[in-house]
Amino acid sequence: MSSQALLEFQALTFERDDWPLFSDLSGAIKVGEILQITGPNGCGKTTLLHILATIQPINVGTLRWKGSDISQCHQSYLADVAFIGHKPGLKLSLTPRENLQWLSKLQPLNRCTSAEALARIGLAGFEDVPCYTLSAGQLRRAALAVLCMTQARLWLLDEPLTALDVQGIADLETLLLAHVEQGGAVALSSHQALTNPAVRTLALDAMAEAEL
Amino acid sequence: MSSQALLEFQALTFERDDWPLFSDLSGAIKVGEILQITGPNGCGKTTLLHILATIQPINVGTLRWKGSDISQCHQSYLADVAFIGHKPGLKLSLTPRENLQWLSKLQPLNRCTSAEALARIGLAGFEDVPCYTLSAGQLRRAALAVLCMTQARLWLLDEPLTALDVQGIADLETLLLAHVEQGGAVALSSHQALTNPAVRTLALDAMAEAEL
Amino acid sequence: MTTLSGAFFGVIHRDLSIAMRHRGDLLNPLFFFLIVVTLVPLGISPEPARLAAMAPGMIWISALLATLLALDNLFQADFADGSLVHLMLSPQPLWLLVLAKIIAHWLVTGLPVVLFSPLLGLMLSLPEAGFLPLLLGLTLGTAVFSLLGAVGAALTVALHKGSVLLSLLVMPLYVPVLIFGTSAVQRAVDGMSYGGVMAMLAAASAFTLLIAPFAAAGALKVGING
Amino acid sequence: MTTLSGAFFGVIHRDLSIAMRHRGDLLNPLFFFLIVVTLVPLGISPEPARLAAMAPGMIWISALLATLLALDNLFQADFADGSLVHLMLSPQPLWLLVLAKIIAHWLVTGLPVVLFSPLLGLMLSLPEAGFLPLLLGLTLGTAVFSLLGAVGAALTVALHKGSVLLSLLVMPLYVPVLIFGTSAVQRAVDGMSYGGVMAMLAAASAFTLLIAPFAAAGALKVGING
Amino acid sequence: MWQWFHKLGSPRWFYHISGKFLPWLALASVVLIVTGVVWGLAFAPQDARQGNSFRIIYIHVPASFLALAGYYVMAAAGAVGMIWKMKLADMVMVAAAPLGAALTFIALFTGAVWGKPTWGTYWIWDARITSMLVLLFLYIGIIALSRSFSTRETSARACAILALVGTVNIPIIYKSVDWWYTLHQPATIKMTGAPSMHPDMFKPLLVMILGFYCFYALVLLLNTRTEILLRESRTTWVKELAEPK
Numbered sequence A, B: 001m002s003s004q005a006l007l008e009f010q011a012l013t014f015e016r017d018d019w020p021l022f023s024d025l026s027g028a029i030k031v032g033e034i035l036q037i038t039g040p041n042g043c044g045k046t047t048l049l050h051i052l053a054t055i056q057p058i059n060v061g062t063l064r065w066k067g068s069d070i071s072q073c074h075q076s077y078l079a080d081v082a083f084i085g086h087k088p089g090l091k092l093s094l095t096p097r098e099n100l101q102w103l104s105k106l107q108p109l110n111r112c113t114s115a116e117a118l119a120r121i122g123l124a125g126f127e128d129v130p131c132y133t134l135s136a137g138q139l140r141r142a143a144l145a146v147l148c149m150t151q152a153r154l155w156l157l158d159e160p161l162t163a164l165d166v167q168g169i170a171d172l173e174t175l176l177l178a179h180v181e182q183g184g185a186v187a188l189s190s191h192q193a194l195t196n197p198a199v200r201t202l203a204l205d206a207m208a209e210a211e212l
Numbered sequence C, D: 001m002t003t004l005s006g007a008f009f010g011v012i013h014r015d016l017s018i019a020m021r022h023r024g025d026l027l028n029p030l031f032f033f034l035i036v037v038t039l040v041p042l043g044i045s046p047e048p049a050r051l052a053a054m055a056p057g058m059i060w061i062s063a064l065l066a067t068l069l070a071l072d073n074l075f076q077a078d079f080a081d082g083s084l085v086h087l088m089l090s091p092q093p094l095w096l097l098v099l100a101k102i103i104a105h106w107l108v109t110g111l112p113v114v115l116f117s118p119l120l121g122l123m124l125s126l127p128e129a130g131f132l133p134l135l136l137g138l139t140l141g142t143a144v145f146s147l148l149g150a151v152g153a154a155l156t157v158a159l160h161k162g163s164v165l166l167s168l169l170v171m172p173l174y175v176p177v178l179i180f181g182t183s184a185v186q187r188a189v190d191g192m193s194y195g196g197v198m199a200m201l202a203a204a205s206a207f208t209l210l211i212a213p214f215a216a217a218g219a220l221k222v223g224i225n226g
Numbered sequence E: 001m002w003q004w005f006h007k008l009g010s011p012r013w014f015y016h017i018s019g020k021f022l023p024w025l026a027l028a029s030v031v032l033i034v035t036g037v038v039w040g041l042a043f044a045p046q047d048a049r050q051g052n053s054f055r056i057i058y059i060h061v062p063a064s065f066l067a068l069a070g071y072y073v074m075a076a077a078g079a080v081g082m083i084w085k086m087k088l089a090d091m092v093m094v095a096a097a098p099l100g101a102a103l104t105f106i107a108l109f110t111g112a113v114w115g116k117p118t119w120g121t122y123w124i125w126d127a128r129i130t131s132m133l134v135l136l137f138l139y140i141g142i143i144a145l146s147r148s149f150s151t152r153e154t155s156a157r158a159c160a161i162l163a164l165v166g167t168v169n170i171p172i173i174y175k176s177v178d179w180w181y182t183l184h185q186p187a188t189i190k191m192t193g194a195p196s197m198h199p200d201m202f203k204p205l206l207v208m209i210l211g212f213y214c215f216y217a218l219v220l221l222l223n224t225r226t227e228i229l230l231r232e233s234r235t236t237w238v239k240e241l242a243e244p245k
């Protein structure tokens, strides 16, 4: 593997009870690239992202972070990864600002203040309303505001474009590009094509669909 | 208004507490058309669909169904409308088939059997697994299977393309086209452009955004 | 087209199959009931005489709590996954569907509690005369608990507040039932006639049955918009 | 970088502000506690002598139930909105964050119950000698309830099962605390020394404090994958 | 050492080895239980005070013994499974829970039936009886939890954690209940102690206890084997087994 690989996964096999999702999947997320995981519904994109984020344990295979096995450097890996899943991960009764504030206690979010982050993601004026009054797209923007603030090098994003309007998608793409240009890396799943030049796609086989 | 108008809304004004979302909004959903409600995040698309489905009561304005006020013909309106919101509306511990079966007790879903509907929407083979094991896109497909079965003339769909893969979107578009060709009507919100020729767009002003 | 009875039994069938699917769920309220009754001898006294004196009240209180605990799932779960909207947009009258949900709730929580109450009576040394009024009273009483509880559950459905607010709302409504129920048993144990009390309990349940489904349906329409 | 204490107090602060936001929530366990204690005179007997005999047990049992009811919100809410994942992906040790959540839970449920227990003692005619051991015991005991309860809450976090399974899991574990707690009060009322019992309770809570955060953190890692 | 451990942890190896033990265990338990039952019911002398009703002891006591021992088997298996990530131990734990719960229930039930002629009541809050009831709840909690998870692996791990927390608690529960009982000192009957038993009554009891141990081992093995087949159903060796030869 190239020396630039941030996260490598080797011979990943994942099966749920008696349903093999993917077997012997290898690859790497390299510095300066956006890895778009594509594939039909149910092919295992979410599962793969959960595995990369170490939320879901793997059955077989290894994960290597900057060359060393992930179980050896789990803490430092976690300090350097930002994960945003299907669910926004915000407390609905708190405001976006409060949400970002407590998240910054857990993760190294100090590239900018929460107000700046919210303004950049198009939520200026909504900093101090409770999150349950936000629309679907606004809520997703609030979740993505973390990305403006984080110092993590690796971003793992599960369908980040969901619910975003055209402007929102453009904003996010700018953000991704800036991140990879500064030496970061992104892995995201999406069914929509990105316009970004740094995108490399990883197509997951549709085992589930193929079998039918 | 044209005689073809299925659902008309006149001078709708909606405000939450002291926040006016839209005022004096009028329009109609006509037979044979797909009305795509567009607008930036937070402009009130979901709210409008909830109002049209009579889930959310209106502050000011009237809704007319086939020419008569909606409060006069509420039951027959409900019998002729299919609503699918942000949330899938499926019981996760039941299988897709069971979900469709109990829904068909509530709504007139008898254009085809649940197995046929699931096959048409690309879920063949998943009829009898519990819904909590489905992926995001599969779950949305299961929710959309209702559309293959329903006899309702008006479909109200809130961001139906969310989580669907390319094939899923194509399937859904076919379904929509077939429906409007048979004299039905659809109102949906989406940030993605539809390729369908029957689409008319209703752009909601971005009061929320404009004000900033 | 859909039919009234089709929709009614469809909802009951659905809720029962969900309960069956998580096999444990059917038995859970029951075990809760058992456990609360176990805590009493541990917390207060294992002496049969003292237990017997507390038995009617304790069994009723724990039946009440068992129903209450299962209550926040009545509409909350349907709200969270969006299926409540389907229920509300059905052309069938909402109160009927709500009634179906209440009946399913009672079959899963109230009925097992009623069936096992004699066992608990035994464990708490309840004198024999008390068993029949306990059974009768609990049958009526748990029905009222489910019916009234549904109104509270409907009001709190969109509030993301956990079960405590709900308990707070419905508990005061449960008090009369609790009083009638326990005093029927107490009177029977003391050798007095309990027909009058039981009649009041029956009247209360008939009355609740008449109004609760409508109230709950109305509450749902309000509650769903938070 | 994030710091250990920053993360710890960040979590406590967050959970407390959520509780504050729904102002009711702070008072709910308390009202539940009050209502259960009110049901007892209604369901069993209003005679002061009989109430006094039941008082220690009843107060303890209702403190237990109040904690239990608030328990399913401990991780469940965070799981449902996805913020639990953020907690688990923090580079800070998970058991520490879990401990912070437990402490916040105790501050919102256990502490009010402790503070108001003397009032309830008064209402149930508890003799004066019982108040100090009641306060001390409940302070230690509710802490154990929150700590052990967290393990159960973590295990059931992804199961969508409502609170009943959770009650089933943790109630047996609460038995020793209940016994020690009530008998400390009972002994004090009877004029005996209760130092030994209180020491056992203290030992039990110290021990639970040592293992529960780790067990709960482990349980979360398992439980989150449903 | 590691080799041996690994082998023991292999469900396939265990399945084959345990198959060889099965007939012997079955034979032993049948012989012992039949001997014990006939001896105890027909030949042992009547009890002076309780008459024939005491003969229920031949089921009650072995069931009570194993109900308790069963929890430790389960918890130990859970601990091994968790600490050494041994699949087989997880399976043993999952298999042990329903068996233990059934035995606990039998102990409670026979005790209750026995209580009626002896104490004049089916139930009494005696220390041992109460702790037995709490044990039943612990078992049922584990069973309910194990059925709630969608994958067997997570289910086993979750149960192991609960079983472990339970293990730490069991002695405390027992001690506290014992102590609670002596504190209240209700004027009730004490159970007849084993040592005071007549040797002619005691010998068939010993045989029954041994028989129950064998029976327990037998059922545990059977349960574990079923669990193994369920979990490994997609592996080739199980598929080969399923094919008609």
Ligand code: HEM
Pocket (backbone or CB within 6 Å): E057, E060, E061, E064, E065, E068, E107, E108, E109, E110, E111, E112, E114, E115, E116, E118, E119, E122, E123, E128, E129, E130, E132, E133, E191, E192, E193, E194
């Ligand atoms: C529901 C009721 C009962 C339960 C749950 C119960 C439970 C138990 C338990 C757990 C043991 C085993 C103790 C140990 O391992 O040390 C035991 C043993 C025994 N029980 Fe019971 N029991 C019940 C009723 C009775 C009754 C009514 C009698 C007879 C009067 C009785 C007589 C015995 C005797 C003689 C032993 C064995 C001797 C000993 O270990 O002390 N039990 N019982």
Ligand SMILES: Nc1ncnc2c1ncn2[C@@H]1O[C@H](COP(=O)(O)OP(=O)(O)OP(=O)(O)O)[C@@H](O)[C@H]1O
Pocket (backbone or CB within 6 Å): A132, A133, A134, A135, A136, A137, A138, A163, A165, B016, B021, B039, B040, B041, B042, B043, B044, B045, B046, B047, B048, B208, C226
């Ligand atoms: N419960 C509520 N209380 C107060 N304000 C709300 C509530 N729900 C929504 N809003 C506000 O109403 C506005 C419209 O929300 P709505 O969900 O209708 O937007 P939308 O057009 O569907 O947006 P999106 O594209 O993000 O889905 C938003 O600005 C939002 O902040």
Ligand SMILES: Nc1ncnc2c1ncn2[C@@H]1O[C@H](COP(=O)(O)OP(=O)(O)OP(=O)(O)O)[C@@H](O)[C@H]1O
Pocket (backbone or CB within 6 Å): A016, A021, A039, A040, A041, A042, A043, A044, A045, A046, A047, A048, A208, B132, B133, B134, B135, B136, B137, B138, B163, B165, D226, E150
């Ligand atoms: N808890 C579960 N138990 C069993 N099977 C599951 C579970 N979760 C997901 N699956 C299955 O695993 C497969 C992959 O799911 P996953 O969510 O990873 O798909 P995905 O690629 O993210 O799909 P989508 O594009 O729809 O989001 C699906 O076929 C799904 O049915």
Ligand SMILES: [Mg+2]
Pocket (backbone or CB within 6 Å): A045, A046, A047, A158, B135, B136, B137
């Ligand atoms: Mg996905």
Ligand SMILES: [Mg+2]
Pocket (backbone or CB within 6 Å): A135, A136, A137, B045, B046, B047, B158
């Ligand atoms: Mg919307």
